[in-house]
Every structure is written in structure tokens, then in C-alpha cells.
Amino acid sequence: MNLDFTLPYLWLPESVCDRIADFFKLKFDNTTGLYLMDNDVHAKTVAQNPSFTFAFGDSLSVKDTVSIDLPYAAFDVQASWPIYNDSRNYFPIRCAANATQYTLGRAIMQEAYMIVDFERGNFSLHQAAFPASNAQKIVAIPAKDARIHEKDGLSNGSIAGIATRSVIFAALLIILIALLVRRCRLRTQSQSVSSAEEVSSSEKKEETSELAEASAKRKQLMSSEILELEIDGKARCELA
Numbered sequence: 001m002n003l004d005f006t007l008p009y010l011w012l013p014e015s016v017c018d019r020i021a022d023f024f025k026l027k028f029d030n031t032t033g034l035y036l037m038d039n040d041v042h043a044k045t046v047a048q049n050p051s052f053t054f055a056f057g058d059s060l061s062v063k064d065t066v067s068i069d070l071p072y073a074a075f076d077v078q079a080s081w082p083i084y085n086d087s088r089n090y091f092p093i094r095c096a097a098n099a100t101q102y103t104l105g106r107a108i109m110q111e112a113y114m115i116v117d118f119e120r121g122n123f124s125l126h127q128a129a130f131p132a133s134n135a136q137k138i139v140a141i142p143a144k145d146a147r148i149h150e151k152d153g154l155s156n157g158s159i160a161g162i163a164t165r166s167v168i169f170a171a172l173l174i175i176l177i178a179l180l181v182r183r184c185r186l187r188t189q190s191q192s193v194s195s196a197e198e199v200s201s202s203e204k205k206e207e208t209s210e211l212a213e214a215s216a217k218r219k220q221l222m223s224s225e226i227l228e229l230e231i232d233g234k235a236r237c238e239l240a
Contacts, residue, residue: 007105011096037089070111
């Protein structure tokens with residue numbers, strides 16, 4: 001059967017409609033297609049308050065079905081203008097031409113609710129509850145790949161486990177940051193030492209080159225002085 005909340009009727013097989021009509025002494029109106037109920041029969045039916053039970057499932061086995069109980073008030077409706085000039089009681093059923101028209105309208109959904117799980121591709125009907133407090137109880141459908149399903153939230157053990165793992169993770173993170181900082185400092189110090197050694201080496205090379213230049217100059221001066229002395233000595237000998 002189809003479920004259509006926009007329709008007030010229950011489109012049922014003709015045999016089912018005939019049984020309901022016989023039980024409640026309904027009169028079929030060929031013009032409107034409605035099953036009318038006399039005022040006397042209506043008053044007697046309201047006083048008796050019969051109930052209806054619909055079983056939903058994939059099989060006729062009781063364990064595989066969900067039962068929805070509906071009081072007569074769910075079917076106690078009236079038709080007026082533009083169908084009739086005055087208000088008339090009728091039972092909201094219609095004869096379906098074939099199985100494709102079998103439909104349960106919103107009379108069912110006055111006493112039931114539907115759970116639709118699009119992620120898993122299924123839905124289910126359940127009996128509606130009407131608590132005196134009118135307190136709402138909305139329960140979320142867990143995700144398909146959720147691993148933790150707790151009825152009333154996380155247990156104390158789960159909370160303690162999460163807290164412990166968080167502390168361990170924070171400690172490991174701090175240690176990792178400290179190691180990275182220490183490594184950066186060592187690298188900086190190593191670079192500083194290398195730079196200092198390079199500067200010292202360059203300074204030593206400059207000093208060595210300066211000393212070599214000074215020594216060469218001294219040798220040059222000494223050789224020139226010796227040469228002058230030799231020339232001067234020869235000149236004196238020749239004069240003598």
C-alpha cells in the first residue's frame with residue numbers, strides 16, 4: 001500500500017469496503033462515491049467507540065508486523081460544501097480500481113508516526129503516543145558509519161579514556177615541539193661556530209699574507225742595502 005498524507009481517504013479493495021459498510025450500516029452515494037452514515041448510527045457508533053487495528057509488515061507473521069490501533073474518532077469526519085449543501089457524516093474510505101490505488105490517507109497518520117532513514121534506505125511505522133505531559137522526545141538517528149552508540153551520552157569510562165588520550169597527545173606534542181626547538185638552536189649554534197671559524201681563518205690568512213709581504217719588503221730592503229754597500233766599497237777601492 002501507498003502512504004499519502006495529503007488524502008483524507010483510505011483507498012481499499014472493494015471487498016474490504018463492503019465489509020466495513022455492512023458492519024457500520026453505511027450507505028454508498030453513487031454521485032460522490034462516499035460512504036455516508038445516518039445520524040442515529042453515528043451517535044450509536046460514537047457511544048460504542050470501536051477501534052481498528054492495522055498490521056504492517058512484509059509477511060503475515062505476527063513477529064514480523066507492526067500493529068497500529070486507531071479509535072473511531074480517527075474516522076469520524078463530515079463532508080459539507082461544495083460536496084453537500086449540509087454537513088453529512090461519512091466514513092473516509094473509497095473503493096480502489098486496482099492494487100496500484102491501494103492508499104492509506106492521513107486518517108492513519110493521526111495515530112501513527114513514520115521514521116525515515118534515507119542513508120540506510122528504509123522507513124518504519126510506529127504507534128503514536130499521547131502522553132499527558134505532552135513532552136517531546138526527539139531521538140536523532142545515528143550516522144551509518146558511527147562507531148559509538150550510547151543511549152544517554154558517553155559513559156564515564158569513555159570520558160576518562162578520551163581525557164587520558166587527550167593528555168597523552170598533548171604531552172607528546174609538547175615533547176615534539178621541545179625537540180624541534182632544541183634542534184633549531186643546535187643548528188643555529190653550529191652555523192654561528194662555522195661562521196666564527198671562517199672569520200678566524202680569513203683573519204689568519206690576512207695576517208699571514210701581511211707578514212709575508214712585510215718579510216719580502218725587508219728582504220728587498222736588505223738586499224738593496226747590501227748592494228749599495230758593495231757598490232760603495234768598490235768605488236772607494238777604485239779611488240784609493
